[in-house]
Amino acid sequence: MLTCARAMTRNAGTRNTGRAASFAALGLALFLSGCAGLGGGGVTPVAVNTGAAAVSTTAYRETQGRGAVTATSRLNAIAARQAMAMARRGRLGHDLIGPLEKRLKNGGYVWLVAVENVGAGYDDFDEALAAWQTSSGHRANLLEAEATQIGVGAARTDDKYGTYWALILAAPDPGRGAGG
Numbered sequence: 001m002l003t004c005a006r007a008m009t010r011n012a013g014t015r016n017t018g019r020a021a022s023f024a025a026l027g028l029a030l031f032l033s034g035c036a037g038l039g040g041g042g043v044t045p046v047a048v049n050t051g052a053a054a055v056s057t058t059a060y061r062e063t064q065g066r067g068a069v070t071a072t073s074r075l076n077a078i079a080a081r082q083a084m085a086m087a088r089r090g091r092l093g094h095d096l097i098g099p100l101e102k103r104l105k106n107g108g109y110v111w112l113v114a115v116e117n118v119g120a121g122y123d124d125f126d127e128a129l130a131a132w133q134t135s136s137g138h139r140a141n142l143l144e145a146e147a148t149q150i151g152v153g154a155a156r157t158d159d160k161y162g163t164y165w166a167l168i169l170a171a172p173d174p175g176r177g178a179g180g
Contacts, residue, residue, distance in 0.1 A: 046154035075151020087155035120161035
C-alpha cells in the first residue's frame with residue numbers, strides 16, 4: 001500500500017539556528033536512547049541500513065539521468081519520527097506530526113527543496129523503493145532533480161501493514177547553513 005501527497009517544500013525563510021539545533025540534538029539523543037516516548041502499543045523502530053538505501057536510491061536515480069544522494073543523520077531522524085508516528089496511528093500520512101516543512105525546521109535541517117514518500121506493508125527498503133518507482137507521484141519525488149540527500153525511517157507494528165516507511169529526499173540550502 002502506498003500514499004503520496006507530493007509532500008514538497010521549497011524554503012525561502014530564515015533560520016533560528018540555536019533553538020532548532022538544540023531541539024534536533026535533544027530529539028535525536030532521546031530517540032537513540034529509546035526514551036523519546038515514540039514506542040509503545042507494540043510499535044518498534046526498525047533498524048535501516050541508510051547507506052544501502054542511499055546506494056539503491058542512487059542506482060535508480062542514475063538510470064533516469066539524476067544525480068547521487070547520500071543519507072544524512074538529520075534527515076534519517078526526521079524520517080524515523082514520521083515512520084513511528086504512522087505506525088502508532090496505524091495509517092499513512094504526511095501530516096500526522098506536522099507538515100514536512102515544520103518537521104524539517106524542528107529537526108534542524110535547512111533545506112532548499114524537500115520531498116517525501118511514505119508507504120507501508122513492505123518488509124525491506126528495496127521493496128518499498130520498487131513500489132514507489134511504479135507510482136507517478138512517488139517516482140517524481142524519487143527523481144527530484146535538486147535532491148542530494150536522503151533520510152529513511154521505518155517502524156514495525158502488529159497491524160495489517162506491519163512495517164511503515166518514510167523517505168525524505170532533499171537538498172540543503174548552502175546559503176543558510178548546512179542540512180546534514
